[in-house]
Amino acid sequence: MRLSQMLFVTLRDDPADAEIPSHKLLLRAGYIRRIGAGIYTYLPLMWRVLQKVSQIVREEMNATGAQECLLPQLQPAELWKESGRWDTYTKAEGIMFALTDRREQQVALGPTHEEVITYVARDMIRSYRQLPQHLYQIQTKFRDEIRPRFGLMRGREFIMKDGYSFHADEESLKKTYQDMYQAYSNILRRAGLAFRPVEADSGAIGGSGSTEFMVLAEAGEDEVLYTEDGQYAANVEKAVSLPVDAKPSPFTNYEKLETPGTETIEKMCAFLKCSPTNVVKNVLYQATYDNGMTVLVLVSIRGDQEVNEVKLTNELTKLASNYGASTILKLAVPDAEAQSKWAAKPLPLGYIAPDIADDYISSPFTKGGTEGGTAPKFLRLVDKTAVDLKNFATGADTAGYHVVGANWNQQIKLPDFTVDVRKARPGDRAVHNPQQIIQSARGIEVGHIFQLGTKYSQAMGATYTNEQGEEKPLVMGCYGVGVSRLAQAAVEQSYDKDGIIFPVAIAPYHAIICIPNISDTKQVEVAEQLYTELNSSGVETLLDDRNERAGVKFKDADLIGIPFRIVTGKALANGKVEVVQRKTKESQEIAVEDVVSTLKQWIEQAIK
């Protein structure tokens, strides 16, 4: 491609609405243009990068025996109602774009394809002899993200490779999961990224596990906890650790004390001269279930610990059937407005006790406000860190008062459900080896592989007949890579003050030839010759034949991050051209006749 003919516009200044380096650079270098919130045009340079990433993904997937297909983006609501996800995706997180068509039928734009593929499997798979199967596609996904940001990192329209596998049993699923683990590692290594596979939350679906592939970068939206020995890495949502030991309690007698102005743990500990580890803190949440039921949840946890809301959501999902519901739609700390809908009287905020009286909740249905009513009793959960405490301090249920020296089942009844919902934190000791201290890093989730089990096949009746002639639900796995997110993550990991440094394997072009002075016929002649030779021998080459100053051309070549820059300048006097490596800025003169073979060799080395 000749730059003189390409729709190629670079920006000198950082665009105002871009926050992170990769987003700024992709905009400035003319890879993408914003059309609306989370909606981008992939310009010709970007499209080449995306195709290269897709090709690496395709090669690694095909090598495992997975089959490429293309599923519809327009998905009938019935499928999502069968799986039970219509409400969660249109109401709760509300990330699915849903609409009503001219026949008054509800349809949605696919945010993911479990429903569609399970429908296909139900239709086509009959016997164990057809198993296992693994289908994948590379396609645009639609998600009405709450906070679209950082360019292609979190778009509302983005490219994903998603694959779904079907098995007769868990063992077969595990094998494919392992193959995917390897394939994903290969994809990221080949794309030139530094990454870390981490244990991830599988939600309340259960399943035997999931792994996220994190590209390590400051701008990452995820927090990864890991140990230096390399034995442990997990998303903070899922991570476990050992809490520090509790300090001995300074309280010996049970008493109720006036503690004015001590709504926070910090103020309370200063006032009572105790450690936060001597305190049982009671955190109030409001859960909304899919049948419209509102449940007030009180989590009692040790004062120095935080609640991990992902773990809490999983626990509450397990308890959904107690409320005649199947899943949780929303979990929030109720603000004053939310409280006003169900509180019979003002809550003693900052002084709530684990056994707060249920009559703070107005009797259901009398106080309208919530659709399916409010459960008349608090759902009381106690975290493991609080269960073992002796002589602890906690709220007295009266504003301005705490109790100290309390013990479970003496003065205060131990809550009904003991759970593990504490947030692991950097500085904690690791479970696998308490000598190892948990560290923290930021990561960009580029891939997620998942053992689904029979959640969708059971809900949608996708079964097969096993060797014994019995009908069994298909065992499933699913595997996703964010192709467009991965491409931007590569930039986030590799740039300098002059611009992008694309890894050779996914750079839009391998080389760019700059003609310093287009009125010099010799310069133009050699450049044209090299341009033809390089491209015909597989070295993808751009020709900067614009009528611009050499400085402008060099700056643009650096900005767009093409790995090798060839300059047909002064060295031509000796039959040579200057070749500059983008990454190291190393420059050398190479005889014109050696350019093709040298570059071919460098490229081969770089993408091995």
Ligand code: ATP
């Ligand atoms: P996140 O937690 O970042 O929202 P997710 O858990 O919703 O991701 P999956 O449903 O597992 O993501 O999708 C598979 C992959 O698709 C992710 O690992 C990520 O690389 C990519 N992806 C997900 N949402 C987006 C988005 N809004 N924009 C770009 N890529 C995305």
Ligand code: MG
């Ligand atoms: Mg998401």
